[in-house]
Amino acid sequence: MIERVRAWHPDVPFLREVYHASFDHAYPLHTHDDWAVMLVDRGAVTYDLDRVSHRAAPGALTLLPPGIPHDGRSAVAGTGYRKQVLYLRRDWLPDDTADRVSRHPTLGRGSAESAARRVHAALRYPGEEMAAEHALLVVRDAILAHTGTEVAAVRDAPLARRLRGMLDDRFTESFTIASAAAHLGAHPSHLVREFSRAYGMAPHRYLVARRVDAARRLLVDGCRPAEVAVRTGFHDQAHLTRHFRRVWGVTPGAFARG
Incomplete structure (x- = not known):
């Protein structure tokens, strides 16, 4: 396995850092201030959390609470692993959630895992920060359900x-x-x-739909795609093109020419 490590700070509320690693590394016992939400994409990781052994493997989401000691190593000696980690502020979840999660830190394949993958996918593209923020809220709700914390169902x-x-x-x-x-x-x-x-539909989907609709009208009026992207709130022309093609099936340039 080729060793690769990448870390950066996205501009998304509560999200402090994103960390992607592909290597064979054994972490010593340590703690950190943030929540760590981990996906393992290849191989498997064994770790001790609060002196109890666990295993993280593809198809599940692993939660490492702030302030609780843990370590980590490849589940198979001499074999590497690939993981993606989201580090979120301690106040992302209620204070009493850490102790509950430490007893059951694994969420199987389901809404939490798929939403975490949507976070990483959204962060690949500039301008998709609200989509990542929404997916993090889905992860949060799934964790609260996993720990038996009731979410108020008051309609408003x-x-x-x-x-x-x-x-x-x-x-x-x-x-x-x-x-x-x-x-x-x-x-x-x-x-x-x-x-x-x-x-x-989610708020970020509604927002994008409004922008695409406004972009369509400007393109019909003869505005250039680059100008349209700026006037309708997209990050750049590539951001406009990605969503416009998803809705209309063609690029903004092809739509304008038609």
């Missing part, structure tokens, strides 16, 4: 309408779900759940 259609109005008014701007939630006086998870329940 007025809150959903207020967020929709905000997205309609500001769809060309860059902002986060967390900032919208703070402005509306709600928790980000609750805000996303209520919006999705009311309108059948």
Whole structure:
């Protein structure tokens, strides 16, 4: 296995660092201040968490809580492994979640694992930070369900309408779900759940749809794709092209020529 390590700081609320590694390395016993959400893509890792042995392998999500000692090594001596890790602020989850997770740190294949993979996929492209933020909220809700923490199911259609109005008014701007939630006086998870329940799609999907629709109108008016991307809130022309083609089946340039 070729050894590779990459780490960076995305501009996503609560997400401190993303770490991708492909190597054969044994971590000594240590702790860290953040939550570590780990996917193993190749090989397997054995680790002791709070003096109990566990195994992390493809098809599952591993949670390493802040402040609890753990180590890690390849499950097969002399064989490497590949992993992707999200480091999230301690307050990403309620204070009492760490002790619960330490007893059951593995979530099998399901919504949490697939959402974590969507986070990593979104972070490959500039301009997809809100999509990554939404997927992190899905991971958060799945962890709370895994630990038996009840999530309030109070319906709040007025809150959903207020967020929709905000997205309609500001769809060309860059902002986060967390900032919208703070402005509306709600928790980000609750805000996303209520919006999705009311309108059948996540807020970031609605925002992109508004931008694509505005881009279509500008292209019909004769604006160049690069100018359209700037005027409709996309990060750049490549960001516009990716979403425009997903919706309309052609690139903005081909649409304009047609």
